Amino acid sequence: MSRALATTPSSDPDQLPAQLDPARLPRHVAVIMDGNGRWARQRGLPRAMGHRAGVEVLKRTLRHCSDWGIGALTAYAFSTENWTRPGEEVAFLMALFERVLAKELEALERQQVRIRFLGDLEPLPEGLKVLITDATERTAGNAGIHFNVCTNYGGRSELVRAARRLADRAARGELDPASIDEELFAAQLFTAGDADPDLLIRTSGEQRISNFLLWQLAYAELHITEVLWPDFDTEALLAALLDYQGRQRRFGGVQSGVQNGVETTP
Ligand code: IPE
Ligand code: IPE
Ligand code: MG
Secondary structure, three states, X not given: OOOOOOOOOXXXXXXXXXXXXXXXXXXXXXXXXXXXHHHHHHOOOOHHHHHHHHHHXXXXXXHHHHHOOOOEEEEEEEEOOHHHOOHHHHHHHHHHHHHHHHHXXXXXXXXXXXXXEEOOOOOOOHHHHHHHHHHHHHHOOOOOOEEEEEEEEOHHHHHHHHHHHHHHHXXXXXXXXXXXXXXXXXXXXXXXXXXXXXXXXXXOOOOOOOOOOOOOOOOOEEEEOOOOHHHOOHHHHHHHHHHHHOOOOOOOOOOOOEEOOEEOOO
16 A cells, blocks of 8 residues: 555635535545446447547546645546557547647646656557656646546556566565565555545446556545546536545444544544
8 A cells, every 4th residue: 555645735615615524535536437438329429529528527527626625636548458449439539638638738737737647658659648748747846636647557557567667676686575565566556656546436337447546446435426427527526525525434444433534533
């Protein structure tokens, strides 16, 4: 488990919906943005239109998380398995990522967002890679929300990569295998430096993880909603956060007066 803490920008009491308890917000929210294709099909539109609508929802979700004082948002944009989709859809998604990143970079800088792209970026189109490097460098020093976009990301491949990095160091004699503990292992993951997600949201009702953050979600609270991603509005985000605030997190211990890290009994 990563013990490093995400920077937690303090929430603005004027912005936070009154129903939410500022002391019990998740520090890190992860989201599997699913259901774009079904949303488009329901409207007789091509799947691409669902992806396009999904971008607007991601922008709003990021803004809310930032305004409400959540330290990190990690969004699953493209999995290592999504390459198996029709070439036309993959090409559309890559072009969409490129277009959106180019268009939104200035706003991200203005909002003090620190953006990172998690995954194996090597197979991505050259133009997208250039934009990713630029956006990452330009926002690296920002003090606001940590926004992680998982692109060509797979949990298993991330774990294998971490194991290989440690094995390489051990083989070179730089690392004693006995010194490998959870902290050192977590430091090899793409998410190094961020706290593990407290809350995982999956839209469109599928009850699975789909190879997302296999290590980091060990003790995340799961919120699965039937709402399709392009329909995931402010109310749906609020419902997820309220669901989270009602949970008793025990981390394998026994029930106590501690809820979401905060003492709830006198
Ligand atoms: C999620 O929506 C977006 C990506 C995986 C890129 P989908 O495209 O999976 O939509 P459905 O699941 O087919 O409805
Ligand atoms: C998970 O959605 C991946 C992303 C949201 C990027 P999928 O639509 O690819 O997952 P499955 O196929 O339903 O498991
Ligand atoms: Mg899907």
